[in-house]
Amino acid sequence: MISIEFHTADGERLQCTAHEGTSVMEIAVAHNVPGIDADCGGACACATCHVHVDPEGMARLPPRGDQELKMLAFAVGVDDGSRLSCQLPVSAAYQGVVFRVPASQY
Ligand code: FES
Numbered sequence: 001m002i003s004i005e006f007h008t009a010d011g012e013r014l015q016c017t018a019h020e021g022t023s024v025m026e027i028a029v030a031h032n033v034p035g036i037d038a039d040c041g042g043a044c045a046c047a048t049c050h051v052h053v054d055p056e057g058m059a060r061l062p063p064r065g066d067q068e069l070k071m072l073a074f075a076v077g078v079d080d081g082s083r084l085s086c087q088l089p090v091s092a093a094y095q096g097v098v099f100r101v102p103a104s105q106y
Helices: 024-030 066-072
Strands: 002-007 013-018 050-052 082-084 098-100
Touching: 002 024, 013 024, 066 082
Parallel strands: 002 098
Antiparallel strands: 002 013, 050 082, 050 098
8 A cells, every 4th residue: 555645735634544545535535634535536636636736745756748738738736746646656765755736625
């Protein structure tokens, strides 16, 4: 099992475990992480699974794909650490990575 952490905008910290291959979005939904609505179900068509990742974490994630970049253009508060969590299938490299939920998603 791989452990990742979600930080909500109001300071809550949620430690979650996941099987390899499960998307970060699916983990968030399964653990009722507030602010991750995932309206399109992971089809990379809504940007309601937007999260922020610090530079150290970003170095452990795969690069953004073209569709992810297009959808991020519709998200609020996008920065260098922005990711769509449905596009992040968990691997062992994700162990300990923190995903912060933007305040704009509440
Ligand atoms: S769940 Fe819709 S873009 Fe990620």
